[in-house]
Amino acid sequence: MDAEITLHVDGRERTFTVDTRTTLLDALRDRLGNTSPKKGCDHGQCGACTVLVEGRRINSCLALAVAHDGATLTTAAGLADETDLHPMQRAFLDQDGFQCGYCTPGQICSAVGMLQEANAGHPSAVSTGDGPTGTPLNDEEIRERMSGNLCRCGAYVNIVAAINQAQQAAPQVRQES
């Protein structure tokens, strides 16, 4: 069965018809030609396909496109404007937070969404106390909150450093997206 849906992707409104079984990831990549989210596993196990939907991070390979009709999406390609990188992207660049780069768009979207979750007071499995977590997040918190994003190249140390840079050098990362 097909359905017509509208997605607001990286600032552009896109209306198109999809098979209702199409995942959000396939809709982005195959239908809209946005290949910044990557398909690492297609099973919700690696995080390479992470995008922001209404500012929240999701594995787009586990979401159906029709379920997000009308939604506003941000991919790694939409975080930067023409001339300037998003502070999180800048931090990944500064800290060499990648090797092959395949997990990187997902890591960056995930990190942006993750800081917003923390900012909104969502605790993680390693948070102590039951109120909003302390800011900035310590390394243990970052690791725990990012544990759904695999990096087979093992760039984890530098990714943690990048997230640290982003949350410290640019506190606005925590508010906006």
Next chain:
Amino acid sequence: MNPFSSRPLAEIPDGSVAGVVMPHDAAWDHVTGKALYTDDLSHRFAHVLHAWPVQVFVAHARIDSLDAAAARTMPGVARVLTAADVPGINDYGELGDEPLFPDEVQFHGQAVAWVLADTLEQARLASEAIEVSYTELPSIITTQEAIAAGQFQGPRATLQRGDADAALATAPHRLSGGIDIQGQEHFYLETQASFATVDESGQVFIQSSTQAPSHTQEVAAQVLGIPSNQVTVQCLRMGGGFGGKETNANPYAAVAALGAVLTGRPVNVRLNRTQDLTMTGKRGGFHATWEAGLDDEGHIVAYKAVVTADGGFSVDLSPAVVSRALCHVDNAYYLPNVHVVGRIARTNKTSHTAFRGFGAPSGMIITEDLLGQAATKLGIGEEEIRRRNFYAPGQTTPYGQVVSQAGRMNDMWDKLKDTSDYDSRLLEVAAYNEAHRHSKRGLAITPVKFGVSFNKPVLNQAGALVLIYRDGSVLVNHGGTEMGQGLHMKMMQVAATALGLPLRRIRLAPTRTDKVPNTSATSASTGTDLNGGAVKNACEIILDRLAPVAAGLLGVNSHDVRITGDVVGALGTEQTVGWGELVETAYLQRVSLSATGYYRTEGIHFDPATYQGNAFKYYSRGVAVAEVEVDGFTGAYTTRRVDLLHDVGSSLSPLIDLGQIEGAFVQGAGWLTQEDLRWDTTEGPQRGKLLTQAASTYKLPSFSELPQVFNVDLYVHPTDDGSIYGSKAVGEPPLMLSIAVREALRAAAAAFGEPGQQVELPSPATAEAVYWALDQVRRPADTAAVAAD
């Protein structure tokens, strides 16, 4: 003598960008998601066909018939590819032992045909409509089964020196043991992918996620039955390779090429994760039995081992993997009397292949296992017994090569012991273990000595093509591929250094076989050494031609011309001209502005018959200290702290090298502690099935398993070994630093038992495996206490 091309390989000109901290070449594209991988390309083409394999899920069977009639008429199906469609040779294996479309299934999930259709779903549905009937044949799944059945493949190798039997007979202490070292799934985050098109002249263009474009080109040409000059392979970059795309990319490139030739349409072959896990080769497991004799001081005086690699169903690269294992059983230790036999089991599994370290990690583990056990048995500290066995300057390896820079190991060892506070922490660990009955800590230090060069001397050659345009911009082509190791940035740094230009002048072209032919795979950590040598050579050939032009402009001798930071000057004059002016003048004087470069590693040779030779150009070294804490009730453990010191010579690109060391360690620790490949070894209907065929059952290292404290340092000490700008290879060697974690786990496990108790630790040492090891070492009284607690 030519003014530029006679410069020594290791000499770094002043003011160069060699050794400057740089990000990866495509950093901006990676963080914005603009960097394209092979599977991102098909979206840019119309009328693309998508491919789906027809997998047969049985471990071993003869195909009696394949009926694709129904599939051919299904919606969207353009073609079903079978053996009958192959115009050339139906094989992609190293020894002609891997049919692209086989008539015998040799492992559970092997593809016997492929469907091409307008959409992936149509191809999948059609593949399910293909009827394959077969007769099941007896299968061999485990290495032990293969050994029992005598089912081996490829050459049998013997590494020998002295008289190991005689030395063993008279040794004061004798130990023996055996270990099964399990394999590892590459799980490159980008699965195998190839995209092929055919142009109006019949030229086949394959974009492939391959570490070995020339090899991929040869295989595709062979399958198509056309000369290599009709096939071009390009690799933009890979989303990880780790050895898994050294030969394993080839069949998918061949399928894409065949499909494109037969249909005239672009064909995209991209394995989904399950297909990739069930169809592609992995790091093969190793089974080893060993005997060792030690003297009272703990020196290994006799070393005997039989090492059996699980090759899977075909030979692939296993002979070279075994060769590297045998050439690394010594690791950093002098073994006077050695007899090691290496052989390759043939099993009904995916054909195992290259994986970072290429057999060396398994070879080293056997010896580290031996020393770990010997330390407890002889009552010598694990640090002390290792140090006592180090190579002394002038000593040779069992394969007869003098160990260059042998003293560097001791120096690095002492430095890391110092910076990691090894001695005081050893006391702290002992105090902790004294105070805690159900939780124990372990501390270990291990060395790595890794030989750099392909074990097969012929592969140690590389080419480059450097083009200078009239505006002074430079385009560099080289034969190496980029998979995240930062090779392209390093090559840009080499070109900028050789030419004396700022990096902004240099652009790197994607790796293509029509720019640089006959290249070796980017593997064995040789990418920078080989391609860097070739790039430098090409740049200097051009500079030799430019020198007289500059000399004319400046009124000096050619030999006095110097180029630094875009400025062309000369000794003995203040006068300068810009690089752009020099290039334009050269053009006007009809001087060629492009050149091919070539490099071959000098001084290496190896005789596989005698297992003797100068196998490696130099050795790369590292030292690791790891501390773990093990829970006595569950075997669960945490890595409390890791300190690494690694020798990269004078680093070409320190940021990239640090990332390589950290990443290699994480990947190695994953292999040794978490990643647990399981096959169905029962006689049931699923026999031979890979049971861990997703990240849900195959545990990959995540953020969570990072050591709590992780200190990584480069041992900065320019090498004099004649490598490119004095740098050393970094891709593989640090993977083996992770052995320290394994030895720390052994130490912690031992602390649960009586002093002097040997601990046999399986690999991977998962929490469960550690639990069973604890079960073995615990005193009967304590086991009762745990049960009662």
